[in-house]
Amino acid sequence: MSLLATEFPPLGHIVNWPGFFGDGTAYEFNKVVLVYLLALLMVVIIFGLAGRKKALVPTGLQNIGEMAVDFIEDGIVMDTMGEPGKKYAPFLMSLFLFVWFTNIFGIIPVIQMPASARIALPLFLALLAYVIYHGAGFKEHGLGYIKHALVPPGVPVALLVLVVPIEFISKFLVQPFSHTVRLFANMLAGHILLVTFGVLTGALMGTGILASVVGLLPFFALVFFTAFEVLVAFLQAYVFTLLTGVYINAAISHEH
Amino acid sequence: MSAIVLAQAAAESGLTNKGVAALTYGLGAIGPGIGIGYLVGQSVQAMARQPESAGMVRTTMFLGIAFVEALALIGFVVFFLAGA
Numbered sequence: 001m002s003l004l005a006t007e008f009p010p011l012g013h014i015v016n017w018p019g020f021f022g023d024g025t026a027y028e029f030n031k032v033v034l035v036y037l038l039a040l041l042m043v044v045i046i047f048g049l050a051g052r053k054k055a056l057v058p059t060g061l062q063n064i065g066e067m068a069v070d071f072i073e074d075g076i077v078m079d080t081m082g083e084p085g086k087k088y089a090p091f092l093m094s095l096f097l098f099v100w101f102t103n104i105f106g107i108i109p110v111i112q113m114p115a116s117a118r119i120a121l122p123l124f125l126a127l128l129a130y131v132i133y134h135g136a137g138f139k140e141h142g143l144g145y146i147k148h149a150l151v152p153p154g155v156p157v158a159l160l161v162l163v164v165p166i167e168f169i170s171k172f173l174v175q176p177f178s179h180t181v182r183l184f185a186n187m188l189a190g191h192i193l194l195v196t197f198g199v200l201t202g203a204l205m206g207t208g209i210l211a212s213v214v215g216l217l218p219f220f221a222l223v224f225f226t227a228f229e230v231l232v233a234f235l236q237a238y239v240f241t242l243l244t245g246v247y248i249n250a251a252i253s254h255e256h
Numbered sequence: 257m258s259a260i261v262l263a264q265a266a267a268e269s270g271l272t273n274k275g276v277a278a279l280t281y282g283l284g285a286i287g288p289g290i291g292i293g294y295l296v297g298q299s300v301q302a303m304a305r306q307p308e309s310a311g312m313v314r315t316t317m318f319l320g321i322a323f324v325e326a327l328a329l330i331g332f333v334v335f336f337l338a339g340a
Contacts, residue, residue, distance in 0.1 A: 011336065079315045178326045185329035239322045246319065 035115035039101035080245035103233035126179040137251030197222035277339030284331030
């Protein structure tokens with residue numbers, strides 16, 4: 001791909017990283033794996049340290065932990081599931097923080113790779129959520145869950161021929177797919193956007209006075225979109241968790 | 257059908273596969289663009305009229321955005337698959 005006569009790196013170059021060791025094998029350890037591990041460590045450390053003292057008046061890290069728990073319980077669990085969803089709060093909590101941390105590495109200097117821009121992580125997390133919400137549904141309704149999932153209440157019998165296949169496709173096939181692609185494509189798009197302005201800035205800066213002045217434009221765009229990516233990283237983690245909550249609620253709710 | 261017509265038109269006008277992919281993604285982004293604009297506009301109006309229900313409206317708004325946005329994102333992925 002060429003961009004205003006500058007060479008734009010092919011897509012493979014900006015998301016494929018050479019392995020630090022074990023290159024080419026199944027145990028390859030590259031930047032993406034490093035980001036997974038760092039995000040995991042951050043989640044474990046924050047809650048390990050924040051939950052250590054359990055002081056009545058929280059200080060320091062415990063404040064952050066309590067803020068996060070409040071945010072998940074009030075903002076996601078109570079809004080989507082209500083009281084019966086409280087037992088899913090720990091799962092949603094760790095899901096939210098893990099996705100947020102893997103996203104935010106897209107703008108942290110030196111690393112600058114949102115690990116969720118590779119489809120493996122979003123796909124795995126969406127499948128994990130898929131197993132959990134259908135599992136919760138079967139646990140709640142027994143085998144009646146299949147009827148609960150496929151037959152919406154108040155549909156005339158004649159329409160069932162049409163409704164049941166549509167519900168099956170949307171609930172069991174499209175839902176995990178869109179859950180995956182939403183996170184993956186958002187983070188990939190953000191990453192490509194940053195690379196585009198980075199490449200433009202790099203090509204224009206320092207190649208003469210006029211080009212350097214013009215190069216200020218993509219530079220400021222780069223700064224602006226980096227700030228924008230902070231918002232996107234948070235929002236996509238929030239939406240991913242929110243949707244997981246909505247799907248769990250759809251599986252465990254009883255219609256009246 | 258329309259894809260074949262589009263491909264023929266592209267072949268005649270000398271457009272590359274990448275050009276068509278980019279153009280098609282642009283077309284595919286129109287619908288979600290209108291959708292999200294309308295959705296957020298209405299949500300802001302609802303929040304302004306009834307500030308006490310702002311929390312509920314905001315959650316529902318993000319959910320709606322997530323669903324509408326999925327269309328644009330699928331278009332984005334198709335753009336890469338088709339343009340490769």
